[in-house]
Amino acid sequence: MQHVFTVQGMTCGHCERAVTQAVQGVDDQAQVKIDRAAQRVEVDSSASREALGAAIAEEGYKVA
Amino acid sequence: MQHVFTVQGMTCGHCERAVTQAVQGVDDQAQVKIDRAAQRVEVDSSASREALGAAIAEEGYKVA
Numbered sequence: 001m002q003h004v005f006t007v008q009g010m011t012c013g014h015c016e017r018a019v020t021q022a023v024q025g026v027d028d029q030a031q032v033k034i035d036r037a038a039q040r041v042e043v044d045s046s047a048s049r050e051a052l053g054a055a056i057a058e059e060g061y062k063v064a
Numbered sequence: 065m066q067h068v069f070t071v072q073g074m075t076c077g078h079c080e081r082a083v084t085q086a087v088q089g090v091d092d093q094a095q096v097k098i099d100r101a102a103q104r105v106e107v108d109s110s111a112s113r114e115a116l117g118a119a120i121a122e123e124g125y126k127v128a
Contacts, residue, residue, distance in 0.1 A: 014079060014082060015078060
């Protein structure tokens with residue numbers, strides 16, 4: 001299932017990696033596509049939206 | 065010996081870590097202090113300024 005998040009605070013490529021790893025910590029099969037300029041994170045995963053969003057937020061980013 | 069660099073492009077804590085690791089890849093005993101807002105990186109190390117600056121630049125940051 002595809003989930004689209006608006007994520008604030010990603011400033012660089014390291015942040016994209018941190019978000020990707022946070023998501024894949026919940027579901028290691030998750031596909032993640034990030035458009036940093038648009039603050040857009042697309043996740044294709046069988047995990048719940050809540051779990052995915054919580055993992056991104058725990059990494060220190062604001063999930064809008 | 066203390067070296068002070070002006071480093072542009074550090075946007076977040078991950079970047080500080082990347083710069084610190086780059087410096088410590090040259091000299092694992094190096095002490096690193098970073099003031100990101102001031103773009104200031106202080107390194108206490110026996111390595112040469114050239115080697116330290118090159119390592120930071122290789123990480124993708126502009127050493128002014």
